[in-house]
Amino acid sequence: MIALVVILVVALFFIGIVNRTKSLLGGRVGPGLFQHVHDVVRLFRKGAVISTTSSIVFRLAPTISFVAILMACTLIPFGTQPALLPFQYDVVAFAYLLALSRFVMILAALDTGSPFEGMGANREGIYGMLVEPAFFVVFGSLAILTGHTSFTELFSTLHVGSGGVSILISVLAVYVILQIAMIESSRLPIDDPKTHLELTMIHEVMILDHSGFDLGLIMVSSSMKFALFGLLLANFHLTPSAPLWLLLIIAFGVNIVFAMTVGAIESFRARNRMKRNPQFILTLTSVAVLIYFSVLILTNKLVL
Amino acid sequence: MITIHHLPLAVRLDEIPVVSVEEAFACINQYLRVGQSRHVFHMVALPHTDGHRVITVLADDHTHSVSLTSCIVRTGNPVPSLTPSNAQMHIFERDLWERYGLEFTDHPWCKPVRFPVDSFHRKGIDDYPFFRLEGGESHEVGVGPIHAGVIEPGHFRFQCTGEDVVHLEIKLGYQHRDVEGELERARTLQRRSVLAESIAGDTTIGHAWAHAMAIEVLTEQQCDPITEHERVIALELERMAIHVGDLGALSLDVAWQLGSSYFGALRTPLINFFQLWCGNRFGKGLIRPGRNRFPLDEERRKAMRLMLAQFEKKFTLLANEMFSLPSVVARFEGTGVVTHDQVAAIGAVGMSARMSGLGRDIRRSHPHGSYRALDHVSVIEHGGDVLARAAVRRREVDASMRRIRIVLNELSEMSGSDAPTVPSTFTPNTLAISAVEAWRGEVVHVAVTDQDGQIQAYRIKDPSMHNWFALALAVRNNEISDFPICNKSFDLSYCGHDL
Numbered sequence: 001m002i003a004l005v006v007i008l009v010v011a012l013f014f015i016g017i018v019n020r021t022k023s024l025l026g027g028r029v030g031p032g033l034f035q036h037v038h039d040v041v042r043l044f045r046k047g048a049v050i051s052t053t054s055s056i057v058f059r060l061a062p063t064i065s066f067v068a069i070l071m072a073c074t075l076i077p078f079g080t081q082p083a084l085l086p087f088q089y090d091v092v093a094f095a096y097l098l099a100l101s102r103f104v105m106i107l108a109a110l111d112t113g114s115p116f117e118g119m120g121a122n123r124e125g126i127y128g129m130l131v132e133p134a135f136f137v138v139f140g141s142l143a144i145l146t147g148h149t150s151f152t153e154l155f156s157t158l159h160v161g162s163g164g165v166s167i168l169i170s171v172l173a174v175y176v177i178l179q180i181a182m183i184e185s186s187r188l189p190i191d192d193p194k195t196h197l198e199l200t201m202i203h204e205v206m207i208l209d210h211s212g213f214d215l216g217l218i219m220v221s222s223s224m225k226f227a228l229f230g231l232l233l234a235n236f237h238l239t240p241s242a243p244l245w246l247l248l249i250i251a252f253g254v255n256i257v258f259a260m261t262v263g264a265i266e267s268f269r270a271r272n273r274m275k276r277n278p279q280f281i282l283t284l285t286s287v288a289v290l291i292y293f294s295v296l297i298l299t300n301k302l303v304l
Numbered sequence: 305m306i307t308i309h310h311l312p313l314a315v316r317l318d319e320i321p322v323v324s325v326e327e328a329f330a331c332i333n334q335y336l337r338v339g340q341s342r343h344v345f346h347m348v349a350l351p352h353t354d355g356h357r358v359i360t361v362l363a364d365d366h367t368h369s370v371s372l373t374s375c376i377v378r379t380g381n382p383v384p385s386l387t388p389s390n391a392q393m394h395i396f397e398r399d400l401w402e403r404y405g406l407e408f409t410d411h412p413w414c415k416p417v418r419f420p421v422d423s424f425h426r427k428g429i430d431d432y433p434f435f436r437l438e439g440g441e442s443h444e445v446g447v448g449p450i451h452a453g454v455i456e457p458g459h460f461r462f463q464c465t466g467e468d469v470v471h472l473e474i475k476l477g478y479q480h481r482d483v484e485g486e487l488e489r490a491r492t493l494q495r496r497s498v499l500a501e502s503i504a505g506d507t508t509i510g511h512a513w514a515h516a517m518a519i520e521v522l523t524e525q526q527c528d529p530i531t532e533h534e535r536v537i538a539l540e541l542e543r544m545a546i547h548v549g550d551l552g553a554l555s556l557d558v559a560w561q562l563g564s565s566y567f568g569a570l571r572t573p574l575i576n577f578f579q580l581w582c583g584n585r586f587g588k589g590l591i592r593p594g595r596n597r598f599p600l601d602e603e604r605r606k607a608m609r610l611m612l613a614q615f616e617k618k619f620t621l622l623a624n625e626m627f628s629l630p631s632v633v634a635r636f637e638g639t640g641v642v643t644h645d646q647v648a649a650i651g652a653v654g655m656s657a658r659m660s661g662l663g664r665d666i667r668r669s670h671p672h673g674s675y676r677a678l679d680h681v682s683v684i685e686h687g688g689d690v691l692a693r694a695a696v697r698r699r700e701v702d703a704s705m706r707r708i709r710i711v712l713n714e715l716s717e718m719s720g721s722d723a724p725t726v727p728s729t730f731t732p733n734t735l736a737i738s739a740v741e742a743w744r745g746e747v748v749h750v751a752v753t754d755q756d757g758q759i760q761a762y763r764i765k766d767p768s769m770h771n772w773f774a775l776a777l778a779v780r781n782n783e784i785s786d787f788p789i790c791n792k793s794f795d796l797s798y799c800g801h802d803l
Contacts, residue, residue, distance in 0.1 A: 026565035115445045119467075119784070189631065192559035197788040199447065200557075270631040271559035273639070274467065274785040 003078035003231060006248070010227035010255045011220070012037060017256060021263025036219065043216030051209055054111045061108030062214040066221045068101035073224065076231050077152040079238030079247050086152035091139045094151065095132065098184060101221065102128045109206035116198045120205035123274070127190060127202070130281040131183050137288035138176050141295040145169070155235040166298065170236060172291045178261070179284050181229030185222055188265055189272040189280065200274070226262075230255040305331055305373040311670040312738035313370060314521040314731060317752070320359060320372045325383050328375035332360055336390050340648040340662055341365045345739065345748050347396035348763045349404055355379040356404050361737060361750065365669035370737065382407035392651025395769055418802045419477035432475045437463035442470070445784065449478050456798035460787075467783050472776045479802035487762040493519070493593060493728060500749075501588045504766055504800035509535075509542040510742025511764070512591040514749040517672065517738035519593035522730035522751060527594060530718050532673035533711050534600045537608075538578075538587055540704035540711075543743040545574040547697040548619065550795050551626065554694055557789045558635040566622050573611050580607060594726040605712050612705055623698045636691035640778035640790035643688055647774060654745015656771040656794055659696045660688035666741035678707065693793040700743075729757035744768060744797065766800030 016033035023030020032038075050059060074084035075094050087093075102124060109121035139154075148154045183190050186203030198205050207218050234254035238247050272280055296302035306320055323331070336342055345361040355378040362371045377383055385408035386393040398417045400406045408414060415433060436444070442465050449457040457478035463471040483503050490496045500515030501508045513535055520527060527535075549571040555563025575585040582590040582598040590596055600608075626632055642652075647660045657664040665682040667675045683699040685692035736751045745767030754760040771794060778790045 022561055026561050027569065028565065115443065119445070188559055194561075195557075195559060197557065199445075199787050200785040266559070267561045269560065270555075270629065270635050272631070273635055274783050276634075 001084060002081050003076050003083055004073055006078060006234075006251055007073050007076070007224060007227040007231055010230050010252070011223040014226045014230065014255065014259050015223050017259035018263045018266070021260045022267050025264065025267040036223070040216045040219050043211075043219070044213055046212040048210070048212030048214050050211075051112055053113050054108075054209070057104075058108045058111040058209070059214070061104040061111075062210060062217040062221075064104045065101040066217045068097045068104075069221045069224050069228070072097040072101075073228055075151055076228060077155050077235065078231070078251070079235065080156045080240045082152040082156075083150075086150045088149055090150045090152075091143065091154070092136075095135050098225070099128060099132070105206055105218075108210075112209045114209065116201075116205045117208060119199075120202050123202045124186075124206060127183060127277060127281060130278055131180055131284070134176055134281070134284040134288045135180055137285060137292050138173055141169075141288070141292040142173065144292075144299060144301070145295045151232075151235075155238070156240070159236060159239050166294065169291055169294050169298075172287055172294075174233060174236060176284055176288050176291070177229060177233055178258070181226065181233075181258075182262065182265070183281065184229065185226050187262060189269060190277050192271050200271075226259075227255065230258050233258055305335070305371050307369050307371045309367070309369045311370060311666075311672050312517040312521045312736065314524075314734050314736045315372065317733045317735055320374050320735065322357070322374050322376060325375045325377060328358075328360070328373050329384060329386055331373055332362065332386060332393075333389055335362050335371065336392075338364075343651045343653070343664070344390075344392055344396065345370065345737070345746075346750050346763060346765050347393070347400065348750050348752070348761065349377075349400050349406070350752060350761055352376055355381070356400075356406060358400065358406075359735065361748075363670065363739075365664060368670055370670070372735075377406050379405070380407070382409045384409050385411035387411050387413070390651075391649045392770065395773070416477065418480045432459075434461050434473050434475075435463065435471060437465075437470055441465045449475075458798050462779075462784055462787070464784055467785065469779045469782055469784050469787070472779050472787075474772050474776055476772070476798060476801050479799040481799070481803070483803045484762050484764055487764075488759050491728075493726060497592050498588075501591075503764055503803070504768075504797040505586060506546055506797065507542070507742045507744065507747060507766070507800065508586045508588050509538045509591065510740050510744075510747045511749075511766075512587075513539060514738045514740040514742075514747045516591050516593045517740070518736045518749045518751045519726065519730070521736045521738065522734060522753060523593070523726050524731065525594050525726055527673070529674065530599075530715065531594075531596050533715050533718070534596050535591060536674045536678070536711050537600065537708050537715075538581075538590055538596075539740065539742065540708050541574060541577065542587060544701050544704045544708075545571055545578075546743045546795075547701045548574065550792065551623070551694060551697055553792050553795070554636075554690070554789060555626065555632070557792050558632060560626075560629070560632050563622065563626050563632070566618070570615060570619055570622065573615055577608060577611055580604065600715065602716070605716060608708070609712060612708065616705060619701065623701075627695070627698065633691065635789065636694055637687075637689060639690045639786050640782055640793065641687070641689045642774050642778045644686075646777050647688070650773045650777070651770045652745075652774045653770055654741065654767045655693065655696055655700070655743070656745060656767070656774045658682060659685050659692040661686040664745070666739050666746045670739055672738070672740070674711065678710070680707075690789055690793040730759070732757040742767065744795075744800075745771065764803060766797055766803075768796040768798075768801045771796050772801060 013033055015036045020030050072094050075090045077083040106121040106125055109117040142154055143149050146154050146157045191202040195201055210218060234251040237250050237254055342364050345363045348359045349356040354376055357374055358377050359374040385397055387397055388410055394413055397408055397411055401414055402417050445462040448459040459475040461473045462469050486499050487496055501512045503511040548567055552564050552567025578587045579585045581604055590598055642660055644661045647657050647662050653664050663682045663684050667680040668682050683696055683703055685695050730753045732753055732755050734753050739746050739748045748765040750763040751759055752761040775794050779787050
């Protein structure tokens with residue numbers, strides 16, 4: 001339960017911190033920390049304009065996508081506090097809930113019949129598919145290391161500095177998860193959320209036709225996706241011996257640092273060329289494989 | 305063919321030889337065959353008793369000369385096209401076809417240029433005959449006419465296979481305002497000057513100067529050196545401001561936030577200096593035939609030196625960062641390559657030619673005013689890609705800064721004379737040509753007077769007219785997602801083309 005609350009609270013300020021970091025580094029003051037919350041509230045009050053060429057798929061997609069993300073949230077624990085609905089192999093369910101959310105959005109984009117949105121859907125589909133191996137190799141390795149297959153059990157035994165987890169594995173895992181989060185949330189270097197150019201967009205072009213409540217829901221989903229990964233990262237640092245207030249500080253601290261990192265990455269580098277994206281994502285998988293082999297060596301399954 | 309060795313020039317209409325169509329076209333072909341040092345300035349048609357008198361203006365960069373020839377094309381009598389042998393002629397012939405209905409027997413690409421309402425071919429803007437690619441993975445993406453950044457309208461039709469562009473066709477004309485017609489109808493100098501400044505908003509100084517020069521030669525006026533010097537400063541300052549702004553826009557398109565914010569901020573002091581100088585940030589109201597309305601006095605020169613010193617420090621820092629940042633260079637390098645042969649074939653001018661090793665530059669080839677004494681050296685890159693275009697911009701900013709400083713120093717040692725008053729009637733039956741190397745490339749104005757000394761035809765060539773085709777070539781075999789940076793790296797004018 002506590003995990004869900006943390007995710008919701010983090011989702012409130014995460015995008016705000018990313019944007020504030022970007023504006024400060026760009027020499028501007030920038031919008032307020034809760035500007036996107038105001039935006040969502042405004043959108044929720046508005047009616048939606050729905051193209052006559054689109055079907056029910058288009059109207060359902062944002063809701064299904066949001067629910068899928070919400071369900072994914074119920075699988076994440078908070079340190080040793082169990083998740084809302086933990087079960088065996090929920091790591092797999094987590095990955096495919098995110099995939100489901102992406103899948104329905106792709107369908108909705110194709111449903112509009114716009115050539116731009118079709119292009120965006122095509123790209124989103126490919127990158128989503130390519131990022132999957134990295135995710136599974138990382139969490140599969142961690143499952144081998146701990147012998148557990150649900151997030152709740154996994155994180156109850158796994159922390160930075162806890163026995164058996166080398167710093168190397170943690171650093172690599174944090175890096176890979178951070179990059180997966182960036183890709184899943186359509187940020188640099190794969191996608192650019194700020195661009196106004198339809199031809200270069202990936203995620204943004206898919207939601208061009210959504211408006212009003214639906215668009216608000218999509219914005220909430222993407223904030224929650226960030227918070228979801230933020231909490232995953234935070235879980236690495238939640239040691240069971242610490243009191244709850246310290247754990248909360250650590251969790252929020254990790255998320256703030258995460259948001260600032262995203263902001264800094266987006267300020268100081270340019271976006272990848274579209275053709276380089278698959279290569280970039282596959283590199284993540286190879287880093288994940290590195291984790292896998294380290295785990296095999298640590299658990300004496302691979303003897304050199 | 306009559307050859308004249310200085311620009312701006314005024315030549316009596318009866319001095320331009322009239323030959324047969326075949327002879328004129330053979331002559332043009334032979335002239336252009338010499339090589340890349342020669343290209344077409346403009347092709348103007350004037351009404352004639354039997355049809356149209358087509359005057360072709362050709363330029364030779366090596367001998368610093370301009371040659372003119374003309375022929376009578378009878379109405380309803382198709383003539384052979386020059387385009388198959390000289391691709392650069394395509395836009396001029398299409399313009400003649402559209403405007404006056406001149407027919408070409410073998411023009412490979414006779415399509416509307418800008419859809420004027422009084423067009424001979426009254427086709428709607430909606431049924432443009434696009435090329436189409438069909439079958440397999442091919443698909444068509446249409447962008448515009450409303451631009452995502454709400455700038456100017458233009459329609460881009462991509463024929464793609466997957467993510468790659470096979471062919472891009474650019475349809476313009478939405479911005480057509482009949483500026484040329486307005487300039488012909490305008491009866492006061494003031495109205496003409498204001499119109500000339502509005503031909504392309506980002507080339508205000510370039511067009512204003514070209515117009516002023518055309519009027520000056522038609523009235524046989526000479527500007528004093530101070531005026532000429534000040535115009536050099538204005539033109540180079542405009543070049544700097546646009547280049548810096550475009551480097552920022554390029555950064556934005558590759559999502560490099562730092563560059564987009566700080567280049568944008570660096571453009572401000574440059575255009576603010578125009579505000580200080582003439583009360584308009586784009587330099588409108590500064591240049592008038594025969595004079596500049598606002599002097600660059602000692603106080604403003606001091607302010608300018610100070611501004612440039614501060615600008616240079618920041619600009620160098622940021623530009624060094626840009627051209628050494630791997631993620632930015634990786635996006636720019638090898639993207640949107642237009643080869644040397646291609647730019648030469650399509651007659652690209654200015655920056656779009658110089659980025660691919662073709663040193664076409666009016667300031668060197670046909671210098672006017674103070675440029676004659678300045679001994680200009682062009683900035684030339686050889687890559688032909690987005691990186692080369694960005695590098696040309698960066699280096700031209702530095703070069704312009706140096707030139708402005710030199711001219712500022714010379715200015716402080718000069719004393720002025722009274723500006724001449726420009727009469728409102730011009731030398732009759734005369735054709736005047738002026739050319740200015742604006743930031744995009746050569747701006748050519750051609751003014752023709754009738755027997756009463758009134759303007760009977762005013763023709764404008766913005767560099768965008770040739771260079772749009774370079775963009776279409778640049779995106780071939782590139783990813784469609786690279787189109788925006790290719791487009792921005794050229795930053796061509798819609799209204800300059802549509803007129």
